[in-house]
Structures are given as C-alpha cells and as structure tokens.
Amino acid sequence: xxxxxxxxxxxxxxxxxxxxxxxxxxxxxxxxxxxxxxxxxxxxxxxxxxxxxxxxxxxxxxxxxxxxxxxxxxxxxxxxxxxxxxxxxxxxxxxxxxxxxxxxxxxxxxxxxxxxxxxxxxxxxxxxxxxxxxxxxxxxxxxxxxxxxxxxxxxxxxxxxxxxxxxxxxxxxxxxxxxxxxxxxxxxxxxxxxxxxxxxxxxxxxxxxxxxxxxxxxxxxxxxxxxxxxxxxxxxxxxxxxxxxxxxxxxxxxxxxxxxxxxxxxxxxxxxxxxxxxxxxxxxxxxxxxxxxxxxxxxxxxxxxxxxxxxxxxxxxxxxxxxxxxxxxxxxxxxxxxxxxxxxxxxxxxxxxxxxxxxxxxxxxxxxxxxxxxxxxxxxxxxxxxxxxxxxxxxxxxxxxxxxxxxxxxxxxxxxxxxxxxxxxxxxxxxxxxxxxxxxxxxxxxxxxxxxxxxxxxxxxxxxxxxxxxxxxxxxxx
Numbered sequence: 001x002x003x004x005x006x007x008x009x010x011x012x013x014x015x016x017x018x019x020x021x022x023x024x025x026x027x028x029x030x031x032x033x034x035x036x037x038x039x040x041x042x043x044x045x046x047x048x049x050x051x052x053x054x055x056x057x058x059x060x061x062x063x064x065x066x067x068x069x070x071x072x073x074x075x076x077x078x079x080x081x082x083x084x085x086x087x088x089x090x091x092x093x094x095x096x097x098x099x100x101x102x103x104x105x106x107x108x109x110x111x112x113x114x115x116x117x118x119x120x121x122x123x124x125x126x127x128x129x130x131x132x133x134x135x136x137x138x139x140x141x142x143x144x145x146x147x148x149x150x151x152x153x154x155x156x157x158x159x160x161x162x163x164x165x166x167x168x169x170x171x172x173x174x175x176x177x178x179x180x181x182x183x184x185x186x187x188x189x190x191x192x193x194x195x196x197x198x199x200x201x202x203x204x205x206x207x208x209x210x211x212x213x214x215x216x217x218x219x220x221x222x223x224x225x226x227x228x229x230x231x232x233x234x235x236x237x238x239x240x241x242x243x244x245x246x247x248x249x250x251x252x253x254x255x256x257x258x259x260x261x262x263x264x265x266x267x268x269x270x271x272x273x274x275x276x277x278x279x280x281x282x283x284x285x286x287x288x289x290x291x292x293x294x295x296x297x298x299x300x301x302x303x304x305x306x307x308x309x310x311x312x313x314x315x316x317x318x319x320x321x322x323x324x325x326x327x328x329x330x331x332x333x334x335x336x337x338x339x340x341x342x343x344x345x346x347x348x349x350x351x352x353x354x355x356x357x358x359x360x361x362x363x364x365x366x367x368x369x370x371x372x373x374x375x376x377x378x379x380x381x382x383x384x385x386x387x388x389x390x391x392x393x394x395x396x397x398x399x400x401x402x403x404x405x406x407x408x409x410x411x412x413x414x415x416x417x418x419x420x421x422x423x424x425x426x427x428x429x430x431x432x433x434x435x436x437x438x439x440x441x442x443x444x445x446x447x448x449x450x451x452x453x454x455x456x457x458x459x460x461x462x463x464x465x466x467x468x469x470x471x472x473x474x475x476x477x478x
Contacts, residue, residue, distance in 0.1 A: 022344055023405050026388050027361035029417035029442065029453040035434055036084075037092040040449025043067060044427055048079055049375060050445035051354070052430040055121040055130050057154060058163040062086035063432045065443060067450075068116035068134055071368040072427075074209075074376050076138040076145075078113035083166070091434035091452070098165030099152065104145045105302025107383050109168045114146060115139050117375070121192040122202050124172070125228030129154035132166055133352050135191035135206055140184070143300035145170040147185030149206065153228070168243040172229050178217060179235075195252025196237075197282030201226045207266055211426075213321035219243040219251070219266070223282070238264075242275050247376060250297045250354070254309050256324060256333040263333075265311075267295045272313060290335045291322060296374070301357025303366050305394040311335065312368050313351035319385070321369050323397045336397045341368075341387050345407040348381045360415065361457060362439050368400055371426040373447065380425030386414030395434035417453065424448070 011104035033040070044050040047073040057064045066082040068186040071077020083099040084091040099110035125131070132152040139282070151172040155164035174182050177363030190207035197203065201224040208218050208431040221237055222230035234243055246269035253262040256274060264284060266277040272291035275284040294316035301311040308324040341348070353371035360367045367389045372382035387400035405411025413420055434441040439455040 024403050025416045027414050028457045030456045032454040035452040043450035044445040047265050050427050052428050053119045053121045054432045078115045081110040102168035118190045120191045129156045135188040137187045157226045166292040173242040188246050192214045192251040192253045196262045198261050205251045207251040208245040219245045254300050257327040270294045272298050312355050314355050319347045342401040365391040373427045375461050383423035384426040
C-alpha cells in the first residue's frame, strides 16, 4: 500500500534554529505511574493496539481519556475499549460503570469487543454533552452493530447531579451500502467530525482501507440531521475521485481557507488530498493535493500563530510541515514549502504513524509529536519523535527541532526526562492537562504498555494548548 518517495530540495527559513545546541531543557517530563490506575500492559501491549481521544465527558472540569483498542496491524482481531475518567488528576478505568450500556440487546457498549481503529469525541446531538464516535474496520461476518461505526451518546446527569455515562445507540448510524447497493460491513481507518454544510451541526467523515473485496466502500460523508442521526450523502456531495481511498489513515474536517466552513483533508496512499466547496457549503467540487510523496498520516494545527491551520505530515521517508499561507482566487489554501525537521544528531528513522500538534512547554507555540508504529506493517522497533517549536514572528515558516541531551546514546531525547527506551514502539499519544496545573501532560500508548508523563516544568502561570476553533470544527484533541 506504500509508495517510495523521491526527496525534494527543501527550504529552511528560520535562522534562529541555527543556534540550537545540546541539552536545551525547554520542558521537563517525569514518568508518573500513579496517575494511571491500571496496569500499563492492560491498556496497550504488543497484542493490543490503541488510539486515543480526550475531553471532559462528565463536565467536572477534568479531562477524561477514551481508549479504543484492537489487535495490532491490519487484522480482524477485536478488543474491548476503555474509558478512563480523570478523578482529581488520576485516570481510573470506569468502563464497566459508565460505558457498558447499549440499545442493542446483549451488547455491552465499550465492553463488547470491536475492531476499532479510530475515535472522535464530539457533541453529535447538540445537547451540550460530548459523545463518542468510533471507526470500525475488518468485521465482514459480524452484525451491523459490531462492524459499523458506533455512536456512544453522553447521557448527561440525573436530577441528583450524577453523571450517567455513555450509551451505544445503533440507530444513529445508518446501514451503509456499497456503490452497487449491497449491504455489508465497511472497513474504515479514520473518522473526523465537523460542520461541512454550515447548518451548525457536526457531520462525520470516514476514511476507508480500499480493500480488494465485495465490500469496498471507499470514503463516506455522513450528514447530521441536527439531532445526532446521520444519513450517508457521500455520492451527492463528493466526486468519485475524492472518495477513492487507499488506506486512509487520517481524515479531518477543518477550515483550511478560513471562510468559517469545514473543508475535507485526508491522506491517500502517499499523498494528502484537500477537498473544497465551489459555491454551496457541503458540496465538494474542488480537489487538490497539497502534498505528494509517501504520506501516511496528516493532522492540523496552527504552528506559526497566524490563525491558519498548518499541516503536520508523517512520511515513510522524512516527516514534514507545510504552512498554510493564504487562500487563492479559487478558494483553495496556499501552502508553503514542505519543511523537514532539524536534528542535532541522527535523523528520522523511517516509517511514522499518527501525529499530533500540541503546545508542550506552554510558550504559546505548538510543538509536534509523531508516533512510530506503522499500523499496517508489524514492528515496534522505531520510536516516537517529539519536535520543539522555537517560535518566531507569527506567519514565519518555522523549522521545528528535535532537542536532545547529547550526540551519543544514553541522554534524553525530544523532551528532558524521556530516554530512547521510553519512546520506542508508540501507537498513539494523548496530550492534555491531567492535573489541572495549566501544563500539558502526555499519555503514551506503546507496545510495551501505556505510560503517563507529567509535565514538571516550572514556567509560572503560562497555560498550555487549549481547544482551537478553525470554523469547520472545534478541535478537542489539538
């Protein structure tokens, strides 16, 4: 499913990085097992792949963590999901208490094993409570409620103020049909949420594997009726070339052009595609490729503080950043050169996985994290890369740097506190403030287990990354 990349010449534009040096303690992290009230290998392991999303589900002022799980790599192996509630700075497994309900007889919500590859937290029905949506894959011979995406509605609080948890409600996702009209099970890699038709309600964009089977669905765009029930309107709103996916590891609904309405962004077998409307919101007629190479995952975040969402790209060769500079006369985003990262020693170690834009040191400039486990190809021998954003003038095309203690082995890598062994084999990372001290902490889901790293930097009262609106969606994760 992969293509090789011919590396192009790159432009490095920020002179400040030329003065970078070893042992720049720009932030400090400490491994803190007591913050996760579960065995590390009970969450992720060599036989349990994970993907994270996080938000304050019970509205108590503490950010909670949703973990979807499956057998690693491209398999049909199912796992139960997990709900960790943040109880005064400790993540506790409350799956059985708060996420074991379903409208389907005998189904146990999160506790029912499913083959989930991705998860999105979003308020689907506009009641002010955040819900959970999962993207399921390889479930060919299972019933619809197992193999289709699942919506877990947030039940809010009872009259006594007790949170009632999440309930799987099967009717919110329709039976999906192949292009030939046959019912079956899709094989999705990713899910994103955002308002594409400017009606004020979040829609769902699913990315597909492009399987060689009778149940090849391609991408799907599901439109929200305003009450959190969805209709498949893919074929009336997108062109065939837009939906013809191949291992679509990442999808986003994000306002790339700053017109207040969501555009569609996705990776596509080595490239990144962006889909824009021409005149009518939600009707996508313009497709472009803002990146061609060997892209595997893409996410967005404003990394140069100009108010526009930029692209962070995991590539099979060298990972990249492309800055969103403006909007052209055709209503497309204009991106700068594809910049690689600066390494004080060593370099990019090949295939990457999911990635994330987040401010780790609370300086107002968002940094980058790129995991290493390729969920299509086995192996946990590479490592998570964490890149520091040194800042600059808003609008600059900044080159991020991988800080490290020393040129040889044995020192910290990426962030002070983490050694090479602490970074190896990462499926996904979550970045949020666990203990409400104003600084972002890290949950790392690795082949060796899931670990909590607390931010112990003392930088006064500066706050870390918070939810950022780009019009098309309110980003919970980034």
